[in-house]
Amino acid sequence: MPEENLREIKVMANLLGANDVQAEVNRNHFKQKKCLAVNLIGSPGAGKTSLLEKTLTGLGTEFGTAVIEGDMFTSRDAERIAALNIPVLQINTGSACHLDSKMVNKILPAFAWDTLDVMIIENVGNLVCPADFDLGEDFKAVVLSIAEGDDKPEKYPVIFRNAKVAVLNKIDLEPFTEVDLAKMKAQITAIHPEIKIFEVSCRTGQGLAEWTAWLAGEIRAVKETG
Ligand SMILES: Nc1nc2c(ncn2[C@@H]2O[C@H](COP(=O)(O)OP(=O)(O)O)[C@@H](O)[C@H]2O)c(=O)[nH]1
Ligand SMILES: [Mg+2]
Secondary structure (H helix, E strand, O other): OOOOHHHHOOOOHHHHHHHHHHHHHHHHHHHHHOOOEEEEEEOOOHHHHHHHHHHHHHHOOOOOOOEEEEEEEHHHHHHHOOOOOOEEEEOOOOOOOOOOHHHHHHHHHHHHHHHHOOOEOOOOOOOHHHHHHHOOOOOEEEEEHHHHOOOOOHHOHHHHHEEHHHHHHHHHHHHOOOOOOHHHHHHHHOOOOOOEEEEEOOOOOHHHHHHHHHHHHHHHHHHHHO
């Protein structure tokens, strides 16, 4: 292998190593506060913010909820969450295509942790880079719009391997697309047999109650047992 390539791999390994160290600090923080942390990942337009809006509303008042919004530019998503009266902070990454654990760590002191049971972090719209970066979350949740095509899990397997749960959104669009939903799901389970899959529509509300109930169970498990 040419020396240049070797150097590139080493730099990447160091980058991930430093990220993992900081991610452990974040993880300990979430754990100590008995707050579930979810890293929400998906392509631009998959419906991450829509799912957040529906989920936070669906969770009701049982839990203390908060959001970190990651985006290259703008605070549009954070404004959508703030409109629900939920504590939210924006991280603009500029040219970076993913959040890293240091960016998240920097803004943690700004939240009222003693009131929080769940922190959902919407990552920068991208199915690739965010899959590799641990933010200290309890788990990654991948959001895939079914309209993106049934070949996407096979093309972007890392995120499906690393996520605990996959939310297939825009199920209402099935009649208007060529997508083979059974094929999409089979690909996902072939990559990660234990992954939990929900089929939802943020537009019609289909499947959202099941997804929200599952998430509530995860929040309770952390809140009650730590
Ligand atoms: N038909 C349909 N459109 C949706 C659904 N969920 C989100 N959208 C639309 O998809 C677009 C992108 O949604 P957004 O939540 O901003 O996606 P994000 O970029 O992943 O955060 C918006 O126009 C939403 O109204 C859905 O379940 N069905
Ligand atoms: Mg968004």
